[in-house]
Amino acid sequence: MRRALAMAGVAVALAVIPAGPASAHVGGGPEPSNYAAVITSVSRVVPGLDVSLSADGERLRVTNDGAGELLVPGYSDEPYLRIEADGVQRNTRSPATYLNVSLSGDTELPPEADPSAAPEWTSVSDTPTYEWHDHRTHWMGSQLPPAVQADPTAEHLIASWEVPLVYDGQPMLVAGTLTWYPPPSSLPSTVLGVGLIVVGLAVAGRARWQRPLVVLLGLAVVAEAGHLATSPVPAESPVYAVTAAALPTVVAALLTWASWRSVRGGPARWCTWRVSPAGWSCCRVCPT
Template structure:
């Protein structure tokens, strides 16, 4: 029986692993190097002097700035050496291929090697990179790039600290304009507390799994597991939607494009968990295997993939970090619990199948000869 159980568990793990390989490529493309969480809070205080139609905000948990220009005029973002870097106007977004910022800002770490053409003193060479009137870019002036925290943070890591006020210069025609903002250190949460709460939840769902493997409560427990999977699936869809919104997606179309191009596996995980939950509620054949597989995918690709928020103060979603942590904890609890419950039911079914021939043989042996 143990070998049967291990075989079933191995099948679930293998199927989940295959799904990982199929979905890893598109998932890795989402948001470039957008962080899963950070302890540095980047905020913008606006544009000075104010320009009606010129808007700026922080996206991707502070990893990038977003500028939208609806003034009807071209506005330039100035690079690190005072050179024109980006141009945003009615005819689209352009980058200056001779600006060092064009290459340094391609990654959040700013470690891209500069080509020979990168010369801030040379006349701009504009290259169109996007339609529309919105530009998004990493900006080292709004980020903390050192490997260790500031000295004040090392002295008192349990307190919030203002790291610096930052500015990014713009040019509106001949007029200088400035984006202003702040960078703060925010103490991270106690990750052990969140993991402990998650483990307690896992034990509770595990108890439900034991009930689901026994009669007569098994059918009701399976329905409860189905309901939990539907909730987990909805959260698994909602979390990447939040990440897309935090990354600057506009409207339903923008969110869908972002999900399908960068987070398709997260979307499929959530939809699959909802389908598996419905399957369990209807008590369909092979519901046990479907519940186990959907739970494994939910725990791995929606829960563990976002578990960095347990140890980071700022989450890459447009709601509070506490809500983000609760969502991830529920995903881990629901996914892992459903996996164990499905395996336990598979094990119970295999034992029942193995006992049936013996019981039948015993019954034949005890029947008197006619």
Template sequence: MILVRLRRAAVVVMAALAALLALAAPAAAHGADAPDGTDYRAAATALAPARPGLTVRVVEAGARLELINRTGRDVEVLGYSGEPYLRVGPGGVYENSRSPATYLNRTIAGDTSLPPEADPAATPTWQRVDRGQSVRWHDQRALWLESSPPAQVRADPGRPHRVRDWVVPLRDGDQTVEVRGTLDWVPPPDAYPWWVATTLAFLAIAAAGLAPAGTATGVRALRAVGALLALGGLATVAFTVGRELDAGADGLGGILLGLVNGQIWTLLTGLGAVAAGGYALARREAADFALALAGACLTIFAGFANVAVLSRSVVPVVWPATAARVLVVLILATGAGALGAGILRLHAAARHARTPTPVPR
């Protein structure tokens, strides 16, 4: 009786966790407004003239620029009409509520409606938005916002193209400093081989669920699926950390803060898969159910959520694009495979429970 109650409690807890993941994961995925993959590579190539203590880089797969100011003095980012837009310095980060860029840059699409007070010719009205010395923002000068590719890409999509050289002006005291960069089109990879590898691996892992439970073969199959699911969970953790590093996280504290603020549910999905894999390796009660549920969460919230990596040339992690695709294939295959194996084992157990036991005469 106690074992039955514990099993029911575990089912309720795990189902609640799955529901929370279903509700929270989409919000987390869009919280940073960063693409899951793109074919446009933005790069900051120079700061002219150079300023010691002042750095600018591209983060979030090209979605934002990041300025870090350690000069000890205020530096302004100028908007699209040359007006003061952002100010970063010892007092923190301020934005000018009269600058149109303040509103246009709130989304990566730049489609925010301008309020009546937005006037680039008006005297700046500064509002502090952060206490630090760094700021990240969308900048249309470094992005391609059209729904269709540039003309040169449409004419020859099979090779790289320089879309534009871009400049974002800064003001340091009474001097203008230019952030110079490039925006390139990079042909996307062929996603077909990655999907073939994912499908074959998924079928191989799921087939382990056909091994008879209670036999030595069944025990080995259960442990193998558990180990592979744990490996998929670790791949999820690595991918999630890679996204935070690509988003500009600096040091262990920055990574942890970014994970908590934006990637916590994906991280918990990966850690949950590791735990479920360990549960299966230990041959605990309800291991089949744990494999199925953790595999489903891993597939949906870590696998399909990042599936764009398989068909995009620029990926939102610091690892090489091929490494990122291997991680996503591993996540999808182990998650879906554990789901399939768990369902098969649960079905076999239910069928066995329904089989009447012969009564000896």
């Protein structure tokens, strides 16, 4: 019994430790990032106009509920988007139409992409809101920025960026910054995991702690399963990533279940568990 509980404790600890800051994510939701982008200023205050940015700077979102017309220039200052209260139109001749499809911006441009050509507008939304990858607001390199490579443990200002807008013919500017924040230390989660192992080994042999310990292990498994279920699946090798991340939790769940069966099949079958000031106790004939 003690060996089964100890194995379950070790397995749960190993499942919980990777859930620290450096863990891989494998479910739904936004992917984690060490980059943080913020809007620091908008040069004009326009009623009904709202500009926001995703936390990592990868997506810019604009809503124009006002009475005027908002134009968003592309990377060569050509018309890219036209946002009005009744919807959004996109210029099919703008290279940004195709470059913004991917986060890396490495899309091959079709022949019709010509920033000097007259705009050809097509409707892309019936609402006054549009969101897109704007490559001016996030890090475009496939490698970490040089400053981060030199010292990944320090905070770095990667860039100060600007996105031009034109509202009713009047230019305006959205400005912001992109900053790298180092990942938090994994030491606290490692210490916690080691502590769980030590505590599990220390109390697993005590009969009155066996059931509470198994219950705690079960709760830890449920919590880790919830963490996995709410984490995003990586685009590359998703089956391998999900399997590798979920395997420790599955093993821990099986060992916890086996420990619970062992507890129920042991003293609990012939005695009654009671809670006393001294803790959990087992008695064959319990006082009423």
